[in-house]
Amino acid sequence: MLGNSSPLLIDGGLLPGRHRFETVDPATEEVLGEAADATREDMDHAIAAARRAFDDSGWATDPALRVRCLRQLSEALTRHAGELRELTVAEAGAPRFLTYGAQLDAPVADLAWFAGLAERYAWEHDLGRASPMGMASDRRVVREPVGVVGAITPWNFPHQINLAKLGPALAAGNTVVLKPAPDTPWCAAALGVVVAEETDIPPGVVNVVTGADHVLGAMLSADPRVDLVSFTGSTQTGRAVMREAAETLKRVFLELGGKSAFIVLDDADLRGACSYAAFTAVTHAGQGCAITTRLLVPRARYGEAVEITAAAMAKLGTGDPRDDRTVCGPVISARQRERIEGYLDLARSEGGSFATGGGRPPGRDKGFWIEPTLVTGLTNDSRTAREEIFGPVLVIMPHDGDDDAVRIANDSPYGLSGAVHGGDPERARAVARRLRTGTVSVNGGVWYGADVPFGGYKQSGIGREMGVAGFEEYLETKAIAEIAP
Numbered sequence: 001m002l003g004n005s006s007p008l009l010i011d012g013g014l015l016p017g018r019h020r021f022e023t024v025d026p027a028t029e030e031v032l033g034e035a036a037d038a039t040r041e042d043m044d045h046a047i048a049a050a051r052r053a054f055d056d057s058g059w060a061t062d063p064a065l066r067v068r069c070l071r072q073l074s075e076a077l078t079r080h081a082g083e084l085r086e087l088t089v090a091e092a093g094a095p096r097f098l099t100y101g102a103q104l105d106a107p108v109a110d111l112a113w114f115a116g117l118a119e120r121y122a123w124e125h126d127l128g129r130a131s132p133m134g135m136a137s138d139r140r141v142v143r144e145p146v147g148v149v150g151a152i153t154p155w156n157f158p159h160q161i162n163l164a165k166l167g168p169a170l171a172a173g174n175t176v177v178l179k180p181a182p183d184t185p186w187c188a189a190a191l192g193v194v195v196a197e198e199t200d201i202p203p204g205v206v207n208v209v210t211g212a213d214h215v216l217g218a219m220l221s222a223d224p225r226v227d228l229v230s231f232t233g234s235t236q237t238g239r240a241v242m243r244e245a246a247e248t249l250k251r252v253f254l255e256l257g258g259k260s261a262f263i264v265l266d267d268a269d270l271r272g273a274c275s276y277a278a279f280t281a282v283t284h285a286g287q288g289c290a291i292t293t294r295l296l297v298p299r300a301r302y303g304e305a306v307e308i309t310a311a312a313m314a315k316l317g318t319g320d321p322r323d324d325r326t327v328c329g330p331v332i333s334a335r336q337r338e339r340i341e342g343y344l345d346l347a348r349s350e351g352g353s354f355a356t357g358g359g360r361p362p363g364r365d366k367g368f369w370i371e372p373t374l375v376t377g378l379t380n381d382s383r384t385a386r387e388e389i390f391g392p393v394l395v396i397m398p399h400d401g402d403d404d405a406v407r408i409a410n411d412s413p414y415g416l417s418g419a420v421h422g423g424d425p426e427r428a429r430a431v432a433r434r435l436r437t438g439t440v441s442v443n444g445g446v447w448y449g450a451d452v453p454f455g456g457y458k459q460s461g462i463g464r465e466m467g468v469a470g471f472e473e474y475l476e477t478k479a480i481a482e483i484a485p
């Protein structure tokens with residue numbers, strides 16, 4: 001199985017690492033096995049290898065090689081999809097049904113989309129001749145890779161986020177040092193093994209450095225040999241990354257937290273909308289930055305909405321992530337469970353009540369579990385409604401019409417995503433356009449896709465991942481002017 005050896009990938013070599021650390025199944029608390037625990041020296045070697053590969057391997061200057069290698073990687077990962085599926089379910093506690101989409105199959109296919117984009121991309125533009133300041137000149141604009149990319153990723157969607165960084169960064173001609181979260185080393189290491197053994201990607205172009213020490217991430221953000229740091233994680237850690245990167249003024253690309261609103265308009269099918277809101281809020285135990293965690297419903301129907309949503313959440317319950325029917329699996333770790341329980345205490349102390357859930361599900365003695373929880377009786381100025389919890393916890397609040405719903409939705413330090421449900425599509429669309437967020441779903445529309453830029457307004461991040469906009473995050477722009485003959 002790809003997981004067991006879990007080596008580092010540095011300069012084309014698969015290395016067991018001098019130290020090892022354990023990776024744990026969050027559904028059972030069982031130790032799954034070990035992964036390489038990189039030292040600072042390992043990280044230093046990885047950065048040096050990525051630098052060399054960028055400067056000397058030809059990767060940066062040969063788009064055709066990159067296109068071929070990315071297709072190869074996508075095909076190789078597809079061949080291993082069975083094993084990778086098991087790794088994700090075991091290590092991230094991700095419900096298996098998600099691996100048929102955003103947790104695995106979709107991001108693997110997206111690599112080929114980025115290959116296609118690199119193939120058809122207009123790398124150069126001819127601006128033609130002009131005579132600025134009286135000097136006739138022929139001008140061109142050339143797009144080039146930025147250089148060495150430090151990719152720092154979280155544990156909640158390991159393949160999706162690792163590949164959403166590798167795909168565009170590599171297609172654009174950069175070299176990468178990938179530093180995954182300590183909770184999910186196997187998913188990243190498996191990627192490294194496939195890169196090394198089944199593709200022609202030159203040594204040093206992709207390096208995978210797993211480890212338990214957060215300083216590995218800080219090294220990437222601070223190192224002058226790294227040109228761009230591409231980070232996905234909490235807003236708090238994103239701030240740290242930006243500070244670490246400031247000294248060398250490297251480019252930062254940040255995908256951070258959210259507290260997104262799900263707006264139900266007064267002409268919506270209340271039952272359908274609230275049931276869908278319940279489903280999305282508890283998917284993968286709410287461990288997704290773009291998950292809608294504030295449900296705004298018409299005041300006149302608040303009681304009814306609470307009843308429908310609570311019943312739907314209770315029915316979904318928690319389940320074994322290996323069961324294809326499970327929507328809400330475990331949370332990632334004891335630490336994360338404690339953090340969520342802290343928020344449940346906070347909700348109580350702020351005057352909130354639980355229409356369903358509110359703690360650990362009875363009978364689950366092993367593993368890290370939180371019941372799907374619906375919080376009632378709080379307003380949008382409570383901390384429970386303002387801070388990201390990253391668990392299956394939904395806050396339901398009343399609104400007094402479209403303007404009020406938009407006001408509440410936008411009254412947040414975050415601006416990642418949102419949802420609007422209404423009977424009149426034009427009205428729902430108008431509300432969607434007023435949300436200050438990077439993505440919005442109208443009546444259940446799915447925005448996820450290789451061609452769709454994803455990212456945040458306000459404190460949800462800087463830059464966009466995926467799509468042409470996401471690809472261009474990994475490019476520099478050079479203007480060349482030549483004196484006209």
Ligand code: ADP
Nearest residue numbers: 152153154179180181214217218233234237240
């Ligand atoms: P979590 O709290 O769930 O671990 P984080 O946002 O803190 O989520 O972590 C996301 C990623 O950032 C992980 O790979 C983690 O190791 C890394 N990381 C943590 N602290 C820092 C830091 N100061 N600088 C760079 N990366 C960091």
